[in-house]
Amino acid sequence: MKLKCLVIDDDPMICDLVKHFCSKLEEIEYCLSANTGNDGLQVLSQQKFDVLLLDYHLPDMTGQSILEIRSQNIPVIMITSEKDFAALAFDYDEIVDFLVKPLHFDRFKKAINRVHHGDSNSKSILQDDNDICYIKDGNKYVKVNYNDIHFLRSEENYVAFVLHDKTILSLIPLKNVEALLPSHFKRVHRSFIVNLNKVEKTTLEEITIGSRQIPISQKYKKEFFEILNNKLL
The missing domain is CATH 2.40.50.1020 (LytTr DNA-binding domain)
Incomplete structure (x- = not known):
């Protein structure tokens, strides 16, 4: 099954980069984007997705707020510029991974693979970059x-x-x-x-x-x- 993705990030360049990364992966059918929390919630209410890539800091609400009120219970990959936030994000079972800005394709691919293969144990060790990981x-x-x-x-x-x-x-x-x-x-x-x-x-x-x-x-x-x-x- 190919994945339908939605990225919610207020930076259009990040959205374009995620779409570009998605276009390089056979596992992904397509990727849509939204630049505000409200726009993202509206898209989620109108269409079914398999994975949500979510920025924590949005102009109208936090990513945490979206996690609380979104209509679809699907895997979430958090996007953040704050490395130390990553561990806190895993209070939510739906969060399968996090990506720290600036985004890199190899790291993005690993996160998508976790969703695609449904690895329930993958959250026990979370990769930040080539040098750092978070161990549960x-x-x-x-x-x-x-x-x-x-x-x-x-x-x-x-x-x-x-x-x-x-x-x-x-x-x-x-x-x-x-x-x-x-x-x-x-x-x-x-x-x-x-x-x-x-x-x-x-x-x-x-x-x-x-x-x-x-x-x-x-x-x-x-x-x-x-x-x-x-x-x-």
């Missing part, structure tokens, strides 16, 4: 720099994000997290993903990161050591 810890989101994550450990339906000074436990399968991580994170075991930048020492059987020893399984051993050899070159 209980009923709050914790802002984390990817470089501060040493490794990830699977604990049944949870993932433990192990940092230097703390561990964040989030309800999401490890396989779902793996697809969201930057390229310097690699699976080395069915229960472990490591940050290659944090590897201090390795043998054929295990990796040392700080005081922790992480096993390397046979399934992932060849790819892991090929990557290490390339880094040495």
